[in-house]
Amino acid sequence: MPKKVDHDARRRELTDAVCRITLRAGLGSATFRQVAAEAGVSVNQVQYYFGTKEGLLEATQEHVGERSIERLMSWIEATDGSARAVLGAFLKSFVPVDEESRMAMLMYVALYTEGVVEAMGDPSANPTRKTEVEMMYATVLEQLQRGPLQKDVDAEAEATLLTALGPGVGLYVLDGTMTAESAYATVDHHLDRLFVT
Amino acid sequence: MPKKVDHDARRRELTDAVCRITLRAGLGSATFRQVAAEAGVSVNQVQYYFGTKEGLLEATQEHVGERSIERLMSWIEATDGSARAVLGAFLKSFVPVDEESRMAMLMYVALYTEGVVEAMGDPSANPTRKTEVEMMYATVLEQLQRGPLQKDVDAEAEATLLTALGPGVGLYVLDGTMTAESAYATVDHHLDRLFVT
DNA sequence: CGGTTTCTCATACAGACGTACTATAACAGC
DNA sequence: GCTGTTATAGTACGTCTGTATGAGAAACCG
Structure with missing residues (x-):
């Protein structure tokens, strides 16, 4: 198993980005691209850790x-x-x-x-x-x-x-x-x- | 003044469409196209009576x-x-x-x-x-x-x-x-x- | 050290978005 | 009846959306 990464921590960083964007400009502005930019990562990384947008929002709610x-x-x-x-x-x-x-x-x-x-x-x-x-x-x-x-x-x-x-x-x-x-x-x-x- | 139309009534029909869509699929689904389809009119009619989307939502809130x-x-x-x-x-x-x-x-x-x-x-x-x-x-x-x-x-x-x-x-x-x-x-x-x- | 798995990125795509534009039909006033 | 304002429809444009795909870097296992 190569390149161990703390998945939970990564996910949390991204859902935190969702929260910051929502606070600043509303939930509608929390797009994959905006979230990726806010967290300083690529768009695909958001996909990678949540799969779909629904997954991202569910995780955000949970966190x-x-x-x-x-x-x-x-x-x-x-x-x-x-x-x-x-x-x-x-x-x-x-x-x-x-x-x-x-x-x-x-x-x-x-x-x-x-x-x-x-x-x-x-x-x-x-x-x-x-x-x-x-x-x-x-x-x-x-x-x-x-x-x-x-x-x-x-x-x-x-x-x-x-x-x-x-x-x-x-x-x-x-x-x-x-x-x-x-x-x-x-x-x-x-x-x-x-x-x- | 040609073709008198009750603007308030028309606007209300459209904001009602916004409400029905929101109830059914969430506010995010209340797009110009969806609202127009729900009200059975053209997309431009929504533009014509509210100008911008922000105007549509403000009127909806008011109504x-x-x-x-x-x-x-x-x-x-x-x-x-x-x-x-x-x-x-x-x-x-x-x-x-x-x-x-x-x-x-x-x-x-x-x-x-x-x-x-x-x-x-x-x-x-x-x-x-x-x-x-x-x-x-x-x-x-x-x-x-x-x-x-x-x-x-x-x-x-x-x-x-x-x-x-x-x-x-x-x-x-x-x-x-x-x-x-x-x-x-x-x-x-x-x-x-x-x-x- | 080579191979496999895990991760990251960049780019591409089809569709939907808000909005601008143009043309046409309907009515009011002269 | 003609003219000009108002209302409606259709369509086109540029941008952004979520998602799919392919290629490359990094680290562990044998």
């Missing part, structure tokens, strides 16, 4: 997802481990505050449409995201049940709301209609109401 | 926004006019339940990215959406202040949360990770907590 989870984990590790703090970290990880998180949120939205359209044609396709969100919901619910909660809080209903709140504020912060501070304040205010301090 | 507002108004008119009911209608209008609302939500997301990327390059550009959301927030706040609210409710903080909740649940329902019933229940549950019944 962005992994990055987001990593970022979430580092947020959680920075807390004291209380349910309240973990949920706060979870929700705040959706808020785009720096270049990286802004990129993650943008890629999420940019790739979202294609997934939805695809899923409409074939509802059985792409179960990844569905289970992903189900895991999100389960995690939120689990943390809520750790408590201590206020008396009249319905954990399951609140879990649904919190799961939707993350992307909701994320979108508004991304397009500049809400400041990150306001998003944080909203999250904190709501959690304050749920938990006994 | 979709108008449709959404119309739908929201009809939702509100079906209520008893109480603050609680109006807010419920407002939030539920984001939930895609039929072909039309699903299309509206999808178009919203599909066109969102380009707006964000554009706004990043020139933050002063595209103030439409910003004021749009500010109006949304103002409306929600206004309704909240009509009350009657529970004792310890911070109207401004809740207004921010509710404004983010609409698109949040809308996204999840659109991609099938949440049922419309669940979204409705979440909205109702939260409003129940805010208002004195």
Whole structure:
């Protein structure tokens, strides 16, 4: 086996190029040629590592997802481990505050449409995201049940709301209609109401 | 002035074609040729009424926004006019339940990215959406202040949360990770907590 | 050291893209 | 009825797209 090359690393460099281009000029500008130029390689290398464009975009989505989870984990590790703090970290990880998180949120939205359209044609396709969100919901619910909660809080209903709140504020912060501070304040205010301090 | 033609109506037919194509195959498939074929007219007619592709997409976004507002108004008119009911209608209008609302939500997301990327390059550009959301927030706040609210409710903080909740649940329902019933229940549950019944 | 596999590049291709251009049909006003 | 504006269609152009192909460099195995 000649010329060992770290395929995963190479692929990641290329999907990173996709993200940078998308951030700068939109997903429509992420063509094979543009991606190759951005990464400083030949067009064929993109073909070689992904085969087709669909493969490139799928890998990009996957990598962005992994990055987001990593970022979430580092947020959680920075807390004291209380349910309240973990949920706060979870929700705040959706808020785009720096270049990286802004990129993650943008890629999420940019790739979202294609997934939805695809899923409409074939509802059985792409179960990844569905289970992903189900895991999100389960995690939120689990943390809520750790408590201590206020008396009249319905954990399951609140879990649904919190799961939707993350992307909701994320979108508004991304397009500049809400400041990150306001998003944080909203999250904190709501959690304050749920938990006994 | 020869051959009077209702320009607005013609333009709307064409932007409707854009929406149908996007729903079926994604925004990337909404090319001049495809749009012309979908509407049953010549390619040049699309050029004639919008000039450039950017013009076509801008008009599409505008039309979709108008449709959404119309739908929201009809939702509100079906209520008893109480603050609680109006807010419920407002939030539920984001939930895609039929072909039309699903299309509206999808178009919203599909066109969102380009707006964000554009706004990043020139933050002063595209103030439409910003004021749009500010109006949304103002409306929600206004309704909240009509009350009657529970004792310890911070109207401004809740207004921010509710404004983010609409698109949040809308996204999840659109991609099938949440049922419309669940979204409705979440909205109702939260409003129940805010208002004195 | 030769051979095989892995990698990289450059180029070619057919098709689709947005747009410009020209010509023709339809109506309004004199 | 003629004239000029408006609307529509058809087509051509240059560019860019994703992908296929062939040729060459690099490294491991025997």
